[in-house]
Amino acid sequence: MTTKNNTEKDINCPAEGLLKSLSGKWKAQIFRLALNGPVRFSSLLRDLEGSNKQSLSVALKEMEEQGLLDKIIVKEKPLHIEYNLSGKGKSLVAVFQQLELIK
Amino acid sequence: MTTKNNTEKDINCPAEGLLKSLSGKWKAQIFRLALNGPVRFSSLLRDLEGSNKQSLSVALKEMEEQGLLDKIIVKEKPLHIEYNLSGKGKSLVAVFQQLELIK
DNA sequence: TCAATAAGTCAGGAAAACATGACCACCAAA
């Protein structure tokens, strides 16, 4: 149940999976903030007005599963968790930049 | 009410609008079919298994509003309506091709 | 030891998206 719908549709349209992986109320914004450096659960909760723990938790988990974010446990001083844009995530940046030109 | 959510979010993230414009159960598939030439309401209904009038109607309307599809009334022989990929729609193709490479 | 911060989970409800079936208007062929 980690990844679910690898149905016929994904075969028909490879882009659909990626598209789905960024649909949802908070994912694009999380992605955007992650561009500026590692993001953290609690700071996202603060920065994304109107967001909530549950939704962010789910979004982060899914983005991690889809390989867009890397979750790393920082064992230093205040011991916390960071989410970083993965290689795959970074490769999406170019796509988004193209997208922004279209408007 | 033709275009609705030009809220702060769109200002923060120009790509989000486009992203949203292709989220939804049928839009990617409609887009895909529209690549091969004009699509029609009734043929979409036939070709997209599991689809229904209501959902297609809404999807087509939104894609039209977002400027991805052009709705044209063909006044010839059987008098029908065609949906064609607009210029903006076509410029998205390159983006999708890039997207497919990421997988 | 107490309170705070960080990062969550869980049950439940509200809201949004999607599907169903009935219906409608227009046109054309039989």
Place this chain on the structure above:
DNA sequence: TTTGGTGGTCATGTTTTCCTGACTTATTGA
């Protein structure tokens, strides 16, 4: 003049997604 195709709308119901509030575990600074 009724049957069939095309392109829908509308009311309603189901399903999915999202939000809320209560609770949890671990770490840490006072």
